[in-house]
Amino acid sequence: MKTFPKDFLWGAAISAPQSEGHGSLNGKSPSTWDKWYEMNPEKFSKNQGPEHTSNMYETYCEDAKRMNAIHLNSFRTSIAWTRLLPDGKTVNSEAVAFYRSYFNELRSNGVKPIINLFHFDMPWWLMKKGGWEARESVEAFAFYANTCFELFGDLVELWTTFNEPMVHVECGYLYGYHYPAIHDLKKAIQVGFHTLMAHTLAVKSFKEGKYSGQIGIILNVSPCYPKSQSKEDLEAAQLADLLNTKSFLDPTVLGTIPENLIELLAANELLPKVETNDLNTIKKNTVDFIGMNYYQPRRVQAPTKINQPALSPADFYEHYDWSGKKINPYRGWEIYPEALYDVALMIKNEYKNIAWYVSENGMGVADEERFMDQTGMIQDDYRIEFMQEHLAQLHKGIEAGSNCFGYHSWTFIDCWSWLNGYKNRYGFYRLDLENDQRTLKQSGHWFKEVVDRNGLI
Incomplete structure (x- = not known):
C-alpha cells in the first residue's frame, strides 16, 4: 500500500473557456x-468552437454532485475574465451570482474550489490594445484579480494567477497554435515578462489586501533530458530548462530572474522592456505554493544551426525522439512517469521545498467509444494505468521528502480543447455531444477507490 499524506487533495482540473459554454x-x-x-x-477541429463546450454553466449543480459521487475533495477551475468584467471595468452581476453559486455548490458537496484567474482566454477588448504585448495588460489583470479576491474571497482558500503562462507565450508568439499566431521571439519574451508582472501585481494585491487563504501559480514543467552527455547536448538541456522552466519558476518562487537568463537574452538582443521597480516588486511578492502540470518530458539535443542573434528557441536547443520511448499515439506525447519523481526532487532541492501539487496529469485518447462495454461504460484501462504509474512516482517523491499536497487529473469531464475541439477525451465522465449527458468511465470508479484508500495498492 502506497499511502499519501493526510488531507491530500484528490481532484480534477478544468478551465472556464473549456467547460462553461x-x-x-x-x-x-x-x-x-x-x-x-x-x-x-x-x-x-470539426468546426467545434468555444460557444457551447461542456455546458457547465447550466449543469454545475449536478456536476458538483457527480464530483462528490466519486469522492473528489477538490476541483480546480477558472473564472472567465470576459464574463466577470466584460469591458475590463464593469462587474457583470449575473457572473457574480453564477460563480458564487458554482463555488458554493462545490463546497456543499465537500469539494474544495481551487480557482485560477487566467487560462489562455485573453479578452478581445484588451487584445485590440496589444494583449500581453502591451504594458496596460499588467494593470488590467491586477484590477481583475483584486476584483475576484473581493467578490469570492470568502468562498476560495486557494487561488492561482495563471495556468501554464509559458503556453500562451509560445503558442501565441512562436508556434502558431493560439491567437495571434505569429512567430516573433522578441515579442514572445516581452509577452512573457508582462505576464510575469501581471502575476506579480496580482500576488501583491492579494497580500496587501490581507485576504485569507493562499496564492500560487500553475506551471507546466517538463524536465529536460539531454540526448547525450556531450558538452553541446548538456548545454542545450540547460538552456531549454532555463527558458522553459526557470524563467517563471525562479521569479515566482525565489523572487529572482536567473542571471544567466538575463545574460542570454542580452547577448541575443532580446531583453524585454522593464520598468524601474519591476525587479524589486518581483522579489517581494513570491507565491505560497505551486501547481505543476506534467504530461511529457522534454528531450533535447544541441541545435544543428544557430542564428545570431537568435530567431527562435531552435537556436538554443532542438528536440529529439528517444528510441526507447513509450508514447500516447493520439497526442504524440511520450509517456514517462519517472519525470514526476524528478520534478518532486527538483522542487525539494532547488526551490526551498515549497508546498506544491500536481495540478494536471492525464491521458487524451480519441474515439473512446471503441472501449464502451454493453452497459455503456467506457473501459479506459489505459488511463488507469497512466495515472497509476504517475502516482507511484509521485509517492516515491513524497517519500523522499518533497512537499506535495495533492494530485489533480485532467479532467473531470470530457472538455473542449482549443483547436482540437473534442478530438481527444480526458475525463472521468464521458460527455455526449448530442445531449450533454454525462456517463462515468471505469477510471472514475477506480479513482474513487484511490481516494477512499488515500493511496495505491
Whole structure:
C-alpha cells in the first residue's frame, strides 16, 4: 500500500473557456478564442468552437454532485475574465451570482474550489490594445484579480494567477497554435515578462489586501533530458530548462530572474522592456505554493544551426525522439512517469521545498467509444494505468521528502480543447455531444477507490 499524506487533495482540473459554454451569453464579452473561431472556423477541429463546450454553466449543480459521487475533495477551475468584467471595468452581476453559486455548490458537496484567474482566454477588448504585448495588460489583470479576491474571497482558500503562462507565450508568439499566431521571439519574451508582472501585481494585491487563504501559480514543467552527455547536448538541456522552466519558476518562487537568463537574452538582443521597480516588486511578492502540470518530458539535443542573434528557441536547443520511448499515439506525447519523481526532487532541492501539487496529469485518447462495454461504460484501462504509474512516482517523491499536497487529473469531464475541439477525451465522465449527458468511465470508479484508500495498492 502506497499511502499519501493526510488531507491530500484528490481532484480534477478544468478551465472556464473549456467547460462553461454560454460563450456569447449572460453578459460575457468575446475572448480571443471566440473571435478567432468567428474569423477562422476552419482552423478548429470539426468546426467545434468555444460557444457551447461542456455546458457547465447550466449543469454545475449536478456536476458538483457527480464530483462528490466519486469522492473528489477538490476541483480546480477558472473564472472567465470576459464574463466577470466584460469591458475590463464593469462587474457583470449575473457572473457574480453564477460563480458564487458554482463555488458554493462545490463546497456543499465537500469539494474544495481551487480557482485560477487566467487560462489562455485573453479578452478581445484588451487584445485590440496589444494583449500581453502591451504594458496596460499588467494593470488590467491586477484590477481583475483584486476584483475576484473581493467578490469570492470568502468562498476560495486557494487561488492561482495563471495556468501554464509559458503556453500562451509560445503558442501565441512562436508556434502558431493560439491567437495571434505569429512567430516573433522578441515579442514572445516581452509577452512573457508582462505576464510575469501581471502575476506579480496580482500576488501583491492579494497580500496587501490581507485576504485569507493562499496564492500560487500553475506551471507546466517538463524536465529536460539531454540526448547525450556531450558538452553541446548538456548545454542545450540547460538552456531549454532555463527558458522553459526557470524563467517563471525562479521569479515566482525565489523572487529572482536567473542571471544567466538575463545574460542570454542580452547577448541575443532580446531583453524585454522593464520598468524601474519591476525587479524589486518581483522579489517581494513570491507565491505560497505551486501547481505543476506534467504530461511529457522534454528531450533535447544541441541545435544543428544557430542564428545570431537568435530567431527562435531552435537556436538554443532542438528536440529529439528517444528510441526507447513509450508514447500516447493520439497526442504524440511520450509517456514517462519517472519525470514526476524528478520534478518532486527538483522542487525539494532547488526551490526551498515549497508546498506544491500536481495540478494536471492525464491521458487524451480519441474515439473512446471503441472501449464502451454493453452497459455503456467506457473501459479506459489505459488511463488507469497512466495515472497509476504517475502516482507511484509521485509517492516515491513524497517519500523522499518533497512537499506535495495533492494530485489533480485532467479532467473531470470530457472538455473542449482549443483547436482540437473534442478530438481527444480526458475525463472521468464521458460527455455526449448530442445531449450533454454525462456517463462515468471505469477510471472514475477506480479513482474513487484511490481516494477512499488515500493511496495505491
